[in-house]
Amino acid sequence: MIAKYVPILNWGRRYSRDRFGRDLTAAVIVTIMLIPQSLAYALLAGLPPEVGLYASILPLLGYAIFGSSTSLAVGPVAVVSLMTAAAVGRIAAEGTADYASAAIVLALLSGGILALMGLFRLGFVANFLSHPVIAGFITASGLIIATSQLGGLLGIQTHGHAMPELVASIVEHLGQINLYTLAVGMASLAVLAWVRLDMKKRLSSWGVPSGIATFLVRAAPAVVVLAAIAASAVFDLGGKGVALVGQVPQGIPLLSIPNVSLDLITVLIGPAFIISIVGFVESISVAQTLAAKKRERIDPDQELVGLGAANIFSGLGSGYPVTGGFARSVVNHDAGAATPAAGIFTAIGIAVATLLLTPFLALLPKATLAATIVVAVLALVDFSILKKTFTYSKADFTAVATTLFVTLIFGVEMGISLGVAASILIFLYRTSKPHTAVVGRVPGTEHFRNVLRHDVETRPEIISLRVDESLYFANARFLEDVILEKVTANPDTRHVILVCPAVNTIDMSALESLEAINERLKDMGIVFHLTEVKGPVMDRLKRSDFFAHLTGQVFLSQHEAIDTLSKMRSDSRPDTPISTSS
């Protein structure tokens, strides 16, 4: 029973030597890749670089115990780091003890929220973040992050977590550019960009085997960091005004208890919730994609528990909010990771590196880390979603554009909140005016089609209206309106038939609208019928007293309805010829 919630008890029992070998290989590669990223993303979050390393040790253990993906590699990621900076920056100044402490509290809150959502199986909440909203948000975040790193590349101070403030602060301090910093920054940027865009192809053309080439590409950023440290020492860059990481505390904090106040929790709980949802959505899609490649399945609620544990462990180890990273998870998967044990070995690797690295970190120019970030996040920026949604659906385009624009101008929290609100309102608006069609019989068949699109038979005394949407509060009044409009436009009407094959639910509002329609039609001497009502919808209607008042009948098929009603009418008065609309 407990194994259901603690996956390590399952895979741990079946662990084998072969799996150990694969996990260890993957861990070595991920460790080398994760070190420069951890340092850089901590800087982006406004935290000392070593905090990035802390956030890459314990969280990996937490996820390995409780997570369900065999490929996911958790740790600091770009977007969550930006969101952390935006949330924590509101209550303390960067570099203060309060700032670091608030980041820890944010990780603990986020972990608690994720774990509770998992235990209560509330993973569906993440569904309210539509793909267009996420795409717009990630692109805007990438742009903001890249802009925020310009300061580091140029050696000037910047502030703000949205475009207007960032750009203004860059322009304002443009006169203070440090040329040595600029040189280090541009050199790092050039090398890293070349590594990402061209190095593998070049190595292949030199005859380097593909496996080795891939490994070298992944190790290159770490080599750039080491080279920058060496250059810093040789040329005394610190003495020339280049900002360095500076003295870093030795050792790894394994258990920290931050100062928590109710005020702090009140301020951070909202951002923690948003960070949790965004982190979860990013992580689950990577995990599901990689799981499918192994024909495995990810349980979203268990993933919530896994990520929750990772964040709680991050907080306990002086880290900050983490989630599953896209690039490093793909690397982990490609390198052959077979179980979450790969994460445990990576954590050990980072811990060892932390102990060995800290003496040298003091000399690392911040501009090199800024270059690492810029190269990583530019991959996030993708405007094609604007074009794609513009062609596919104006509603989705509006949601993307709103999210993108608001995030750039007003920041991450406002952007994601308004994006979600916009996509919900757009959806409600769309379903509030559902597609409806008056239908008639295709001559000689039992099929009924839209009178506007097909050559079909109708009868002047019968209006058959098909509604292509579930009936619920947002379109209940619309339905009343459409039916009254059709009826007042056709004074011969004696029967109105609502054709319901696409009606998946009828909520209380729609039920009352149907009752109102029935009453109003009765006042006009018109009988109201339903056809092709689905089983579950019918079951529910039977629980109300709707059928006690319904003036007409419920027919299984539209064909049966027209058959019966045509006969009824011919009994009561002379028949009129069937009219054919085109």
Add this chain to the structure above:
Amino acid sequence: MIAKYVPILNWGRRYSRDRFGRDLTAAVIVTIMLIPQSLAYALLAGLPPEVGLYASILPLLGYAIFGSSTSLAVGPVAVVSLMTAAAVGRIAAEGTADYASAAIVLALLSGGILALMGLFRLGFVANFLSHPVIAGFITASGLIIATSQLGGLLGIQTHGHAMPELVASIVEHLGQINLYTLAVGMASLAVLAWVRLDMKKRLSSWGVPSGIATFLVRAAPAVVVLAAIAASAVFDLGGKGVALVGQVPQGIPLLSIPNVSLDLITVLIGPAFIISIVGFVESISVAQTLAAKKRERIDPDQELVGLGAANIFSGLGSGYPVTGGFARSVVNHDAGAATPAAGIFTAIGIAVATLLLTPFLALLPKATLAATIVVAVLALVDFSILKKTFTYSKADFTAVATTLFVTLIFGVEMGISLGVAASILIFLYRTSKPHTAVVGRVPGTEHFRNVLRHDVETRPEIISLRVDESLYFANARFLEDVILEKVTANPDTRHVILVCPAVNTIDMSALESLEAINERLKDMGIVFHLTEVKGPVMDRLKRSDFFAHLTGQVFLSQHEAIDTLSKMRSDSRPDTPISTSS
């Protein structure tokens, strides 16, 4: 063209002597009914009673010019009066000039909002107020109003616009009950309750013709007011501590310009929006019900313009927010009103009554007006919606209960806002886990049914999954999850077919999920097909590059799909027998 927006230009041209007679009769009856209501509702809104009369003159002219219902009678109503008190009470104390001025600004803002919504055809916004939310809100408002009038009936001070504060203030002042006030209040209450519940039956049993009996019942509240004034004069009730209406300014203010500040607008715009929507929803359902009885149609957007004009006119005439009232509109309709001119005649009637009445109003005990309100609003209180929704749908029950509870405890604005939020979230939650069914062929037919409910044929290598809901962001990930679950549970799977007859839309999120499903199935060596895709959905999919990547086909019917895929398979390897599930 202009006549489209000014309906009076249409019906005015066809006005006739017969219509004049009917409209005049209706106007006389409505006027007699409206006078005590106007006085009482103004008191409920925290305004001097004469303001209720002002709000029953110009607004009726405004609606007669721009409104589209031939039966609707506008003016002060109970729920909007309570909402006005709640909104204005936050920024000024009752009885001050600022309070009266803010009520006027509220009417102008509300009128402006309604008119703009009508011109921009935004009537659909009212759809977000679901029937259960309205029902819960009206019942809670009725209870709050009745409780708030206890003070008037007992002769004690009360304050607050939600239950906890109201009840506390009543309990606190219980020792200050004035026995004369109590006597007047209870006497008025008893007579009015008898009038409403028993008078008509009694008159009929005495042989009074039905028409006269109905008229007498409707005139009775006005008679009670006159009797209370007489009693007040004869017994010097004012001298005995009974609260009287007091000196009232003579004349009718025909054009007032209130003090408007940007601050005031900022505070009132939110409440004005909520009042507009609630008033519109109340009014449009009355108008539509009565229109259907005459086989007429109401244009919701024109109704917005009509109600907007009524409120702007109300503000200009020193009134406060108004809307169409249920009881008086039914009376207007029953009395034979043929055109909106009935409203013009009612306005003239109220104006005349105002000029004649004001000298006597000073003597009217407030307890009589409180009794009028209590009798009127108890008709609003209806707990049956709780039982009805509980049987029909737990989701709707949750929305009613939330609205009712929050309105009672935290007041009208919070109640309606949380009610709307709850009904939207509940709807999204419900559609986020749509009904799905694996389907198989009913032997010997072309019909496909749920394998769990019917004896149908399936093939081990084909999973046919029917989804009974539109695919959009809230259920996109759910779909990915369901399909991966089915596939990992059935290792023989070679084909997955998504059966889409109930899919009315596929938004961008769902499209990307379908692409992800397609890719993941491809990684597993499984082909992905669609069947029975609706025309509009297909048109939209063709605008994307989905079909360029789809590994399988789109079949017109599920039958065709199974036919084709079964043959494909038997070509490639030896056939296995068809299995029959029960």
